[in-house]
Amino acid sequence: MLNVGAIRETVNMIKEENLDIRTVTMGISLYDCQSDDTKRLADKIYDKITRSAGRLTEVTRTLEKRYGIPIINSRVSVTPISYMAGGLHSTDDCVLIAKTLDRAADALGINFIGGYSAMVQKGEIDSAKLLIDSIPEALAGTGKVCSSVNVASTKAGINMDAVRRMGEVIKETSYLTRESASIGCAKLVVFANVPEDNPFMAGAFHGTGEAERVINVGVSGPGVVAAAIRRAGECDLTAVAETIKKTAFKITRVGQLIATEAAEMLGVPFGIVDLSLAPTPAVGDSVAHILEEIGLERCGAHGTTAALAMLNDAVKKGGVMASSHVGGLSGAFIPVSEDAGMIDAAVCGALTIEKLEAMTAVCSVGLDMIAIPGDTPAEVISGIIADEMAIGVVNSKTTAVRLIPAYGKTVGDELSFGGLLGTAPVMEVNTYSPSVFVKRGGRIPAPIQSLKN
Amino acid sequence: MKAVITVVGCDSIGIIAGISAECARYGVNISEITQSVLAQYFVMIMIVDIARLTCDFSDFVDAMEKHGRERSLEIHVMHENIFNSMHEI
Numbered sequence: 001m002l003n004v005g006a007i008r009e010t011v012n013m014i015k016e017e018n019l020d021i022r023t024v025t026m027g028i029s030l031y032d033c034q035s036d037d038t039k040r041l042a043d044k045i046y047d048k049i050t051r052s053a054g055r056l057t058e059v060t061r062t063l064e065k066r067y068g069i070p071i072i073n074s075r076v077s078v079t080p081i082s083y084m085a086g087g088l089h090s091t092d093d094c095v096l097i098a099k100t101l102d103r104a105a106d107a108l109g110i111n112f113i114g115g116y117s118a119m120v121q122k123g124e125i126d127s128a129k130l131l132i133d134s135i136p137e138a139l140a141g142t143g144k145v146c147s148s149v150n151v152a153s154t155k156a157g158i159n160m161d162a163v164r165r166m167g168e169v170i171k172e173t174s175y176l177t178r179e180s181a182s183i184g185c186a187k188l189v190v191f192a193n194v195p196e197d198n199p200f201m202a203g204a205f206h207g208t209g210e211a212e213r214v215i216n217v218g219v220s221g222p223g224v225v226a227a228a229i230r231r232a233g234e235c236d237l238t239a240v241a242e243t244i245k246k247t248a249f250k251i252t253r254v255g256q257l258i259a260t261e262a263a264e265m266l267g268v269p270f271g272i273v274d275l276s277l278a279p280t281p282a283v284g285d286s287v288a289h290i291l292e293e294i295g296l297e298r299c300g301a302h303g304t305t306a307a308l309a310m311l312n313d314a315v316k317k318g319g320v321m322a323s324s325h326v327g328g329l330s331g332a333f334i335p336v337s338e339d340a341g342m343i344d345a346a347v348c349g350a351l352t353i354e355k356l357e358a359m360t361a362v363c364s365v366g367l368d369m370i371a372i373p374g375d376t377p378a379e380v381i382s383g384i385i386a387d388e389m390a391i392g393v394v395n396s397k398t399t400a401v402r403l404i405p406a407y408g409k410t411v412g413d414e415l416s417f418g419g420l421l422g423t424a425p426v427m428e429v430n431t432y433s434p435s436v437f438v439k440r441g442g443r444i445p446a447p448i449q450s451l452k453n
Numbered sequence: 454m455k456a457v458i459t460v461v462g463c464d465s466i467g468i469i470a471g472i473s474a475e476c477a478r479y480g481v482n483i484s485e486i487t488q489s490v491l492a493q494y495f496v497m498i499m500i501v502d503i504a505r506l507t508c509d510f511s512d513f514v515d516a517m518e519k520h521g522r523e524r525s526l527e528i529h530v531m532h533e534n535i536f537n538s539m540h541e542i
Contacts, residue, residue, distance in 0.1 A: 011459050
């Protein structure tokens with residue numbers, strides 16, 4: 001039964017508090033495109049993607065109109081390309097496939113396509129090595145392709161050879177895209193325990209255990225949560241957590257509605273709703289501002305990790321009952337450049353990389369969209385990755401690193417990507433060298449937590 | 454099948470008449486109206502039956518939004534399912 005209070009609340013959330021569906025992502029399996037002829041492989045991939053998702057944007061536009069809620073992005077994720085690259089012989093062949101993905105994304109009118117990816121947590125198959133070597137050129141030569149590499153898992157431990165290599169790959173990508181704010185690095189994520197049904201970029205790909213095609217939806221709504229806490233006024237943290245839970249429930253219900261209807265209209269199974277609170281650089285759409293609304297002078301102040309832990313937990317508790325299938329990253333995102341409050345906190349010095357690292361232990365992703373000085377050595381980047389992977393591996397959770405070495409820039413400068421990717425102040429990095437540690441290579445063994453059988 | 458129309462804007466003569474006429478033109482039956490004027494602001498929520506809608510729902514949304522723009526009113530039309538999903542377990 002519709003009532004005026006509920007109607008007003010919903011309309012207000014959408015019109016005033018930036019509630020939106022962040023992404024409707026179609027996962028597409030490419031296994032039936034296998035070929036040892038590069039051109040043939042590219043053609044089959046292009047045809048499969050454009051045939052499968054041909055109506056994706058049309059359907060999301062229809063749903064946007066029907067429910068009056070913005071659906072910000074329609075996207076596609078595909079089978080990790082390293083699994084498709086067995087017949088490829090060179091990095092040029094891999095780049096050709098990346099360009100094919102880019103062309104397919106253009107044809108579909110979507111803004112990102114994910115899956116230029118490899119899983120190397122325990123070791124590298126030849127095609128994964130080839131794909132990783134090709135990443136800088138692939139990201140420099142395309143506009144919409146997103147890449148991810150899983151270098152660690154709780155089950156396998158940390159592949160330190162891959163960690164070392166990814167430090168170099170990030171630096172090369174930064175250099176090759178130096179004319180456009182090193183933007184290639186904004187489309188490259190290094191993961192531990194990567195989820196295989198994540199609808200968010202840059203880490204989305206279509207996992208090996210997924211159906212032929214699937215619809216996954218990512219919701220948003222930091223502004224709605226912050227406003228609800230503001231309305232709750234003076235209350236204790238139990239009441240704050242309850243407020244977040246109730247709000248997360250409502251946000252997720254909208255995600256569930258859009259996901260099931262999109263799936264039905266496209267004739268594709270519904271996969272998951274990702275409960276993540278995804279910020280944007282827009283005013284009133286910030287996870288940092290939620291933390292400040294809870295009672296911190298600035299995001300990054302002591303107490304931030306505890307407040308974020310509570311927020312993340314309450315989002316999950318509220319969201320999980322609202323959706324029949326929850327998956328992906330599901331938690332609060334803390335991307336610096338994509339969050340107005342994080343940007344301000346980083347600029348004024350309240351938020352440091354070390355504090356962000358601590359925060360990643362209790363939220364859904366990791367060191368995300370952080371600009372660092374362009375001259376940061378590759379092994380320091382590898383050291384940062386290793387630390388972040390260790391947090392994920394030991395705590396049986398996803399962690400990730402998306403760092404942007406800002407070519408030619410240093411602390412105090414700024415990188416501007418525009419759009420949802422925002423603006424990143426270049427943050428200070430501890431440059432004491434982890435070189436010997438990183439260069440030892442090998443694998444950090446899986447922790448005792450992995451032995452659950 | 455129902456939809457919700459919300460209208461906000463400066464009060465003037467004929468707002469309800471205009472919106473009702475648009476609804477009638479597209480075969481939309483008005484079930485409930487809640488309306489008030491706060492200071493000079495006109496605020497209205499209509500619950501309408503869209504079972505006999507004569508066009509696509511998207512076209513009806515566009516027509517109502519256009520009607521609003523022409524009269525400096527903010528008009529939003531949303532299918533009832535979004536409210537039911539959000540506020541009912």
